[in-house]
Amino acid sequence: MGLTERKERDKAELKELILNAAKKILLKHGKEGLSIRKIATTIEYSPATIYLYFKDKDEILHELMEMGFMLMNKYMLHAFAETDPIKRIHSIGNAYVKFGLENKDWYDLMFNSDKPMKHIEKCMEDWDEGMAMFNFLAITCKEAIEQLHLRGLEERILALQLWSCVHGLVNLAQSERLEIVERNQTKELIAKTLDSMLISIFKR
Amino acid sequence: MGLTERKERDKAELKELILNAAKKILLKHGKEGLSIRKIATTIEYSPATIYLYFKDKDEILHELMEMGFMLMNKYMLHAFAETDPIKRIHSIGNAYVKFGLENKDWYDLMFNSDKPMKHIEKCMEDWDEGMAMFNFLAITCKEAIEQLHLRGLEERILALQLWSCVHGLVNLAQSERLEIVERNQTKELIAKTLDSMLISIFKR
């Protein structure tokens, strides 16, 4: 019987509707401005209905996070195609920062809130897209270490080092701390700093 | 007449009372758990009273932020005393990370919320303690560049690079992202990464 199927499709449709509304509100009003009630009024349902499709707000945020990683992946496509490990690391770094600067709300959700992590106990499974990206970076680091004969450098440490650098830079930029360093031209400042980071690690 | 003086002292006392209560709640329940109403019940006043002493919640958060910087300064004392610029940078880095890890709530308030920045339009004056610390780092960087004859390195770029590194590392640690890299022994991981960062910039 195709009835139950259609039922499930309907259910999936409303779920999609909720998520699309949530996405729209996120991009318009930011993480703080995203509320269950705003979603409800947007899709013209009662707030209680949303709880029939999602356990709680965190579950919605988590699904949004996954959408964010899909977007981030698009920024990484160029890096994925690069064969030379050092060039690939440069490419990843640039893509990461570009994504962060151009998608503040997504980045905020994906990297700046602990809620999605705590939702399910084992964040390993919960944050698998994030982990996949880190592993890709780590593999690239391993290749780079081998190519440059950098002995005494653990790839996971190097990967974490790189991640911290770009994450910190994006973070400082987003919370407007960079305007302390340089009032205007923050974009140039970011580019320069990112360059300096990569150069100091791989010395050109 | 000493009466107005006493009045002002009384006023200052209640202000102090409010801030102490706020601090206590911050340390017990974190940034999210800190509310005007909780402060009010703690000091046994009505919530409205608090608005006679502070413009809004942000003003309280901002004053707490300043308290946080005073605490951070204590962590930096050792670094302030160091004369060798490279050693001083190491010392600053270690102190920064130590402070961040041992004082999550303070750090969160000082470096992870944009609210205190937006409170007054010119964040330069608003965040003067933060700026002072950055300038101290930048001066140290200048000395280090001169000592190591690292031409082509701008001190403010280098300072920002260092700041991004430690800030990113502390941030990832606090939001429990490091457990992706290494389930246990995150402390060792942080120490190793910090070392690697400093070595890669100054090559031992």
Added chain:
DNA sequence: CAAAAATAATAAACACTGTTCAGTTTATCA
């Protein structure tokens, strides 16, 4: 000292938030 003016404090309300649950409406099936 009493009346007036200034100060201090608050209760109550407003507009929000996430979440739950007892009901009501709607659709399905025998």
Added chain:
DNA sequence: TGATAAACTGAACAGTGTTTATTATTTTTG
């Protein structure tokens, strides 16, 4: 058609920051 199941919601609960009209207290003045 009547019973059952699924979908949906109104209203409430316990919070949040903030404002305003009102009351209580203190100080100043005539």
